[in-house]
Amino acid sequence: MTLVVDLQLIRGAFALEAAFTAGRGLTALFGRSGSGKTTVIDLVAGLVRPDHGIITLGDETLLDTGRLIAIPAHRRRIATVFQQPRLLPHLTVRQNLGYGRWFAKARPETTGLTEDGIVDLLGIGHLLSRSPAGLSGGEGQRVAIGRALLSRPRLLLMDEPLAALDEARKAEILSCIERLRDAAGIPILYVSHAVAEVARLAATVVVLEAGRVAAMGPTDAILRRADLVPVHDAEAGALLDMVVEAHDEELGLTRLTGRIGRLAVPRLSQDVGAEVRIRVPARDVLVALRAPVGLSARNLICGRLLGVSPAGEASMLAEIDCNGVLLAARLTRASVRDLGLEPGQPVFAIIKSVAFDPQGVGTGRLAAVEI
Amino acid sequence: MATAVTAWLGLMPDEVTAIWLSIKVASVATLASLGPGLGIAYLLARKRFPGRALLDGLVYLPLILPPVVTGYLLLLAFGRRGPIGSVLAEFGIVLSFRWTGAALACAIMGFPLMVRAMRLSIEAVDRRLEQAAATLGARPLAVFLTVTLPLSLPGILAGAVLAFAKAMGEFGATITFVSNIPGETQTLPSAIYTLTQVPGGEAGALRLTLISVVIALAAVLASEILARRLAHRIAGDR
Structure with missing residues (x-):
């Protein structure tokens, strides 16, 4: 089931002109606040009408202003998880979950999950008889996700579901969304302005900037691009798929192995053998021409310099091919000149082991990208 | 029990009739205006359509017009020769000088209060909840019945009580439209008015005034x- 979107909308000074495709797995709609992400969600959900546009889901046209087709929100079979849980306050948690299911009775199953499976996946079994007013933000959001899944949607929209939560709750919901992405067989369109979330969850990224699609592609390729990422409150970086090889309890380290070789990172909670996805920010990668000695950094990887491109006033971004895996390193213009870096040159990439952000560790591999 | 109370208060049969008639008129007026009131309140709170300002003004008109004017307009329209009254008379429905006419007058006078309370409470319902319900597959009618209506119920109830209280006290429009016929259209206010106009009626007027206060307080x-x-139910702390 693929979502194809081509929308134009003008509201005052804001103009949206966005065309993109979202296929299997989780697609992140990534951009600063005010870039039109939430508007796109409202348009796809059917809560707002565009001036012009086409939306198709699978082989069904949900909206075509040219042909005067506009399926209303309640018949789109697209569920939405909003920034706030939006649970119905006069119903219990169980009744809220039942609300999603009640209207979907006649619809075919889409997620491949049973009701008990959804309740277990989200860990909300103990909340069923509670009232939404008594739930914490994280609990409310998990119930909202369950309610959305029980409405048997063909597509799940998530509009910054972590926005209203503190860090601890964010981690709790992130792992829920991760399990859900792997367990439910429906595409997810996920709005975010946080690099860590996108890096951890998404297979594909659509970068939205001032109402326009600035870039679209596989997550690792997009996040390595300095021209796209620095504007979003964080750094460019590489995404690596690794497997947990061993834990060193004494030193508090976890050894990961992958195509790039071996890496040591601070102790992870995942079991040995688990597949993890880690983000290596470009600012935490150093480049050396010869293997350095007497260095405190734990991870030394040899590779070949692919190219250097400008990234901002004084810095440049070097792309390094390490056994087929791409790393990005942020260097000053001065060091690029002093080192005399040339494409094709063999180099060493040094990653500080402390550079790994536990929040940015995701489980599961980068899903196959269809676009 | 009712007879014991009336005996204890020393109520005259006419006064008892006026009390029951008032309760009947006010109840019918309130119940009959619930549906239209809710519909118009919802339209005004949630929809944008041509003629909305006109509808808004029309609903509030009885609040601004002198009650006697409203009653006279009702008499002109619903009187036996009036444009609506003559049509209704064909079907054997006569409103002027009947208790049903008193109910109509009370309903119209209470309508602005009812619609205002209902409209405010519907406007206070978070539209984002209604949107969430729609994305879960609820049709607009289902959204209204399962989200908007339950969440605005306290305000709807308040509107109904206001309309009931107004109907219990309505005087000007009622007496102009349906006159002051004991046993048919003589409601509590009309009866009190009549008693104050005859020598020795003060005791009766006072008794009925007390009854009015008690009924109004009980309703509120x-x-x-x-x-x-x-x-409490909506907030969830049961």
Whole structure:
């Protein structure tokens, strides 16, 4: 089931002109606040009408202003998880979950999950008889996700579901969304302005900037691009798929192995053998021409310099091919000149082991990208 | 029990009739205007359509017009020769000088109060909840019945109580439209008015005034208790 979107909308000074495709797995709609992400969600959900546009889901046209087709929100079979849980306050948690299911009775199953499976996946079994007013933000959001899944949607929209939560709750919901992405067989369109979330969850990224699609592609390729990422409150970086090889309890380290070789990172909670996805920010990668000695950094990887491109006033971004895996390193213009870096040159990439952000560790591999 | 109370208060049969008639008229007026009131309140709160300002003005008109004017307009329209009254008479429905006419007058006079309370409470319902319900597959009618209506119920109840209280006290429009016929259209206010116009009627007027106060207080208290229970249910602290 693929979502194809081509929308134009003008509201005052804001103009949206966005065309993109979202296929299997989780697609992140990534951009600063005010870039039109939430508007796109409202348009796809059917809560707002565009001036012009086409939306198709699978082989069904949900909206075509040219042909005067506009399926209303309640018949789109697209569920939405909003920034706030939006649970119905006069119903219990169980009744809220039942609300999603009640209207979907006649619809075919889409997620491949049973009701008990959804309740277990989200860990909300103990909340069923509670009232939404008594739930914490994280609990409310998990119930909202369950309610959305029980409405048997063909597509799940998530509009910054972590926005209203503190860090601890964010981690709790992130792992829920991760399990859900792997367990439910429906595409997810996920709005975010946080690099860590996108890096951890998404297979594909659509970068939205001032109402326009600035870039679209596989997550690792997009996040390595300095021209796209620095504007979003964080750094460019590489995404690596690794497997947990061993834990060193004494030193508090976890050894990961992958195509790039071996890496040591601070102790992870995942079991040995688990597949993890880690983000290596470009600012935490150093480049050396010869293997350095007497260095405190734990991870030394040899590779070949692919190219250097400008990234901002004084810095440049070097792309390094390490056994087929791409790393990005942020260097000053001065060091690029002093080192005399040339494409094709063999180099060493040094990653500080402390550079790994536990929040940015995701489980599961980068899903196959269809676009 | 009713007879014991009337005996204890020393109520005259005419006064008892006026009390029951007032309760009947006010109840019918309130119940009959619930549906249209809710519909118009919803339209005004949630929809944008041509003629909305006109509808808004029309609903509030009885609040601004002198009651006697409203009553006279009703008489002109619903009187036996009036444009609406003559049509209704064909079907054997006569409103002028009947208790049903008193109910119509009370309903119209209470309508602005009812619609205003209902409209405010519907406007206070978070539209984002209604949107969430729609994305879960609820049709607009289902959204109204399962989200908007339950969440605005305290305000709807308050509107109904206001309309009931207004109907219990309505005088000007009622007496102009349906006159002051004992046993048919003589409601509590009309009866009190009549008693104050005859020598020796003060005691009766005072008795009926007390009854009016008690009924009004009981209605407000009952609605307050109900609204509080509903609000608790909505807030979820049971």
